[in-house]
Amino acid sequence: MRNSVNSLRAAGLLAALTASALTPLAAQTTANSELDSLREQIRLLDQKLRVLERNYELKEEAAAASAKKQPKLTVGDGRIEVVSSDGANSLRLRGLVQADARFYLDDANAAQDGFVLRRARLIFEGKFSDIFQYVVQPEFGGTVQLLDANINAVIAPEFQVRVGRFKTPIGLEQLQSDSVAFFNERSVATNLTPNRDVGVSLHGDVFTNRLNYEVGAFNGQLDGGNSPTTNLNAEGDFTAVARLFATPFVNDKDSALKGLGFGIAAGTGNYKTGAPGIGYRTDGQQTFFAYRGTTVTNGTATTISPQAYFYTGPLGVLAEYVSSSSELANGANAREITNTALNLSVGYVLTGEDSGYGGVRPKTNFSPSAGTWGAFEIVGRYARVDIDDAVFAGGATSLAAPATNASAVTSYGLGLNWYLSRTVRANFDLFQSKFDFSGARPATGALSDDETAFITRVQVSF
Amino acid sequence: MKLTSLLALLAAIAIAGSSLAKDVQLLNVSYDPTRELYVEYNAAFAKYWKARTGDTVTVKQSHGGSGKQARAVIDGLPADVVTLALAADIDAIATNAKIITPDWQQQFAHNSSPYTSTIVFLVRKGNPMAIKDWNDLVKPGVAVITPNPKTSGGARWNFLAAWAYARRQTGTDEGARKFVGALFKNVPVLDTGARGSTTTFVQRGIGDVLLAWENEAFLALKEFGSDQFEIVVPSISILAEPPVAVVTKVAKKKGTTDVAKAYLEYLYSDEGQDIAGRNFYRPTSEKALAKYAGVFPKLDLVTIDKDFGGWRKAQAEFFSDNGVFDQIYLKN
Numbered sequence: 001m002r003n004s005v006n007s008l009r010a011a012g013l014l015a016a017l018t019a020s021a022l023t024p025l026a027a028q029t030t031a032n033s034e035l036d037s038l039r040e041q042i043r044l045l046d047q048k049l050r051v052l053e054r055n056y057e058l059k060e061e062a063a064a065a066s067a068k069k070q071p072k073l074t075v076g077d078g079r080i081e082v083v084s085s086d087g088a089n090s091l092r093l094r095g096l097v098q099a100d101a102r103f104y105l106d107d108a109n110a111a112q113d114g115f116v117l118r119r120a121r122l123i124f125e126g127k128f129s130d131i132f133q134y135v136v137q138p139e140f141g142g143t144v145q146l147l148d149a150n151i152n153a154v155i156a157p158e159f160q161v162r163v164g165r166f167k168t169p170i171g172l173e174q175l176q177s178d179s180v181a182f183f184n185e186r187s188v189a190t191n192l193t194p195n196r197d198v199g200v201s202l203h204g205d206v207f208t209n210r211l212n213y214e215v216g217a218f219n220g221q222l223d224g225g226n227s228p229t230t231n232l233n234a235e236g237d238f239t240a241v242a243r244l245f246a247t248p249f250v251n252d253k254d255s256a257l258k259g260l261g262f263g264i265a266a267g268t269g270n271y272k273t274g275a276p277g278i279g280y281r282t283d284g285q286q287t288f289f290a291y292r293g294t295t296v297t298n299g300t301a302t303t304i305s306p307q308a309y310f311y312t313g314p315l316g317v318l319a320e321y322v323s324s325s326s327e328l329a330n331g332a333n334a335r336e337i338t339n340t341a342l343n344l345s346v347g348y349v350l351t352g353e354d355s356g357y358g359g360v361r362p363k364t365n366f367s368p369s370a371g372t373w374g375a376f377e378i379v380g381r382y383a384r385v386d387i388d389d390a391v392f393a394g395g396a397t398s399l400a401a402p403a404t405n406a407s408a409v410t411s412y413g414l415g416l417n418w419y420l421s422r423t424v425r426a427n428f429d430l431f432q433s434k435f436d437f438s439g440a441r442p443a444t445g446a447l448s449d450d451e452t453a454f455i456t457r458v459q460v461s462f
Numbered sequence: 463m464k465l466t467s468l469l470a471l472l473a474a475i476a477i478a479g480s481s482l483a484k485d486v487q488l489l490n491v492s493y494d495p496t497r498e499l500y501v502e503y504n505a506a507f508a509k510y511w512k513a514r515t516g517d518t519v520t521v522k523q524s525h526g527g528s529g530k531q532a533r534a535v536i537d538g539l540p541a542d543v544v545t546l547a548l549a550a551d552i553d554a555i556a557t558n559a560k561i562i563t564p565d566w567q568q569q570f571a572h573n574s575s576p577y578t579s580t581i582v583f584l585v586r587k588g589n590p591m592a593i594k595d596w597n598d599l600v601k602p603g604v605a606v607i608t609p610n611p612k613t614s615g616g617a618r619w620n621f622l623a624a625w626a627y628a629r630r631q632t633g634t635d636e637g638a639r640k641f642v643g644a645l646f647k648n649v650p651v652l653d654t655g656a657r658g659s660t661t662t663f664v665q666r667g668i669g670d671v672l673l674a675w676e677n678e679a680f681l682a683l684k685e686f687g688s689d690q691f692e693i694v695v696p697s698i699s700i701l702a703e704p705p706v707a708v709v710t711k712v713a714k715k716k717g718t719t720d721v722a723k724a725y726l727e728y729l730y731s732d733e734g735q736d737i738a739g740r741n742f743y744r745p746t747s748e749k750a751l752a753k754y755a756g757v758f759p760k761l762d763l764v765t766i767d768k769d770f771g772g773w774r775k776a777q778a779e780f781f782s783d784n785g786v787f788d789q790i791y792l793k794n
Binding site: 047050051053054055058061062086 | 538539605650651652653654658662666667668669
């Protein structure tokens with residue numbers, strides 16, 4: 001009995017000991033299980049958070065990729081442009097409006113005072129497929145006409161082909177955009193260079209932009225004029241034009257001659273039975289020379305123009321000489337004549353901005369509230385045109401009437417340019433044109449007195 | 463100037479133009495994981511081409527989801543050659559843009575696939591979810607990372623490999639549909655391309671298993687270390703044949719037809735095949751395949767032609783708008 005009691009006691013004690021030993025083990029197991037559960041919950045939450053972050057990241061990537069595919073529209077001071085997402089196609093809208101006020105201080109032209117909308121152009125330009133550049137430029141000021149319409153295939157910078165209607169590559173000042181020229185009117189020398197013509201040209205920049213070349217074939221256009229857009233080359237002959245222009249130091253940043261450019265251009269063609277040009281105009285836009293209405297072209301015409309510019313800091317100089325020879329006839333009076341011209345223009349930017357063939361970019365815009373005035377530039381010019389004496393020989397059948405035409409004009413210009421912003425410019429130019437005559441000065445008309453003109457302009461160009 | 467003079471001028475222009483093309487530039491539009499392969503291959507080809515012709519060739523690369531890349535070429539991306547993940551994407555360019563000849567797959571050996579690959583699993587070290595085969599991917603709580611089959615060629619191979627497994631297991635297409643539907647329920651993120659999915663899994667730490675190109679899985683091991691990840695080879699997968707083609711109209715327009723053709727032909731050369739093997743693509747030449755035999759595991763591979771009737775059929779049935787994938791994914 002005692003033994004059994006002892007056994008029971010022993011069993012009870014063992015049970016108590018076992019129970020006391022197992023209680024913390026069970027609690028520990030429960031705790032570990034809760035910890036594992038918490039760990040798993042944290043892992044799942046961490047995964048959820050990562051998934052949310054990644055999906056957000058992917059959405060942002062998709063939005064960015066989608067944005068890249070959208071055409072880019074740029075609207076700024078001097079720039080309105082739409083470019084395709086890959087940059088290969090673009091359309092840039094440009095414009096030019098020039099509102100002039102002309103005052104003639106001489107007795108002969110006082111009646112010509114007035115306001116003139118000199119130019120009003122909308123210019124569409126851009127490119128397709130990264131290669132084909134285009135320009136379409138209608139003129140709404142004065143005679144409404146299509147000035148430029150051409151395609152330029154840029155196969156390589158060194159090898160480009162332009163077809164359509166564009167400026168004949170001869171006159172240095174003629175080739176410069178009139179919106180950035182020193183004066184509001186080009187010099188009288190530009191009368192002797194052809195303007196726009198229809199044709200094809202091969203051109204490009206070689207030797208790392210140190211030399212620009214252009215050779216082309218055109219319908220042919222004599223002094224100063226724009227050719228019509230239709231085929232008007234006499235007898236199926238074309239006018240050949242070539243121009244070489246070197247800028248040997250253009251890549252030498254520290255060179256004092258970085259802004260030096262010089263070259264020569266020439267054109268020659270056969271002209272028959274056409275009118276020999278539209279007449280020559282003064283800086284004040286009065287006609288000082290024109291052939292008789294019965295005078296026609298009668299053979300080869302050749303234009304040669306050595307030319308140069310130099311820009312360094314605020315100083316700019318542009319010079320060119322033009323020789324224009326042509327075979328003309330008025331009935332039986334057939335002659336080969338050579339007219340010549342030269343132009344020397346100088347500009348200096350008083351506010352320190354750099355001068356350049358591409359114009360002046362003011363450091364500040366005109367803003368009364370900000371106390372800024374833009375940029376100011378003073379400009380001066382000497383230019384002269386000499387008409388061949390043979391033009392006036394032949395009496396009643398002379399090529400031009402000596403009594404109503406000047407045989408030479410010497411022109412002086414002085415001006416102030418105010419760049420109110422990149423797009424807005426105001427010009428104040430004073431011109432004087434002194435005329436020579438092969439005979440007596442006309443008693444009446446525009447040439448009865450030397451021309452003194454004060455021409456102001458407000459221009460918007462973008 | 464007489465007409466003869468003008469013609470002489472134009473002839474001079476033509477001669478001057480033809481004498482310029484000494485520097486050649488190609489654009490290779492490829493799929494996502496081939497970046498490293500073509501960086502190495504392009505350098506080798508440029509060296510070879512220089513020695514052969516004296517010309518300097520520069521190959522620009524563009525990468526993304528294969529379907530997305532095909533769409534970009536259709537939309538005008540001027541690729542001289544395409545090296546995409548699957549034939550359907552090149553077919554899409556040939557059909558929609560008509561800038562690749564319809565018989566493009568006959569232009570080069572092995573149906574214009576100079577290398578092949580397959581689909582394997584990449585799991586985290588220790589394989590904590592014990593993933594061994596496709597059926598493990600549909601278990602609750604397993605997060606599977608795969609790109610979007612609508613934009614990624616690799617994802618389409620993933621989809622079809624899973625489908626082939628399930629069809630073999632269940633014996634029916636309906637069974638396969640249910641299985642793949644369950645698998646995509648476990649996909650928390652759909653990247654647009656295979657490289658994006660690798661980023662999601664490897665760098666962002668999301669998911670338990672990545673359905674990956676074999677070469678991409680090996681590359682992940684190489685770059686991030688075998689102490690981070692391990693490759694699981696499933697019981698069955700699919701023979702992926704990434705094809706190549708000259709974009710004939712673009713190359714003709716750019717005057718790069720010869721060099722573009724040579725560029726793709728050189729992929730079959732000893733050097734090209736060796737580079738493919740080094741970058742974990744299965745070479746097609748016996749010689750290179752033997753050299754890299756130890757790298758690639760042997761497994762049961764179904765093929766697109768035998769098991770799915772070719773890419774045209776598979777593309778239309780599974781991945782076109784309102785196709786099987788759309789039905790499955792939109793339902794999910």
